[in-house]
Amino acid sequence: MRNRYLALALVGVVLLTACGGSGGDDSVEGQNVVVEMYDNRYQYTEIRIPVGGTVTFVGAGNNPHNAVDADGGWSTEDVFGSLEQKKGDEATLTYNTAGTFNFYCTFHGNPQGAGMAGVLIVGDG
């Protein structure tokens, strides 16, 4: 029985390693990306979009969440009108300038990247 559990654990490691080549489960790339905000983490912590692309942050937890640029350039509050997005609340932001933006949730993370935080890379970054 013990060996069987060990075998299952090894299969899990192999599957996780196989996913690593494409950047892992926590990264996403696209023109219009949807990111769910769970309790208390983002669905993706690395987001890549082209210049002119959009990111839709969606509340998907029991706690309220938001996404705020660590440098203060943008926030889900800009379009949603509140920092408290509850389950199902959506905020779509359009990014027309290339850049690399560290973002975080004001309730569960901080601008230094601890806790609920991620990075958005627009265009060449």
Ligand SMILES: [Cu+2]
């Ligand atoms: Cu949060």
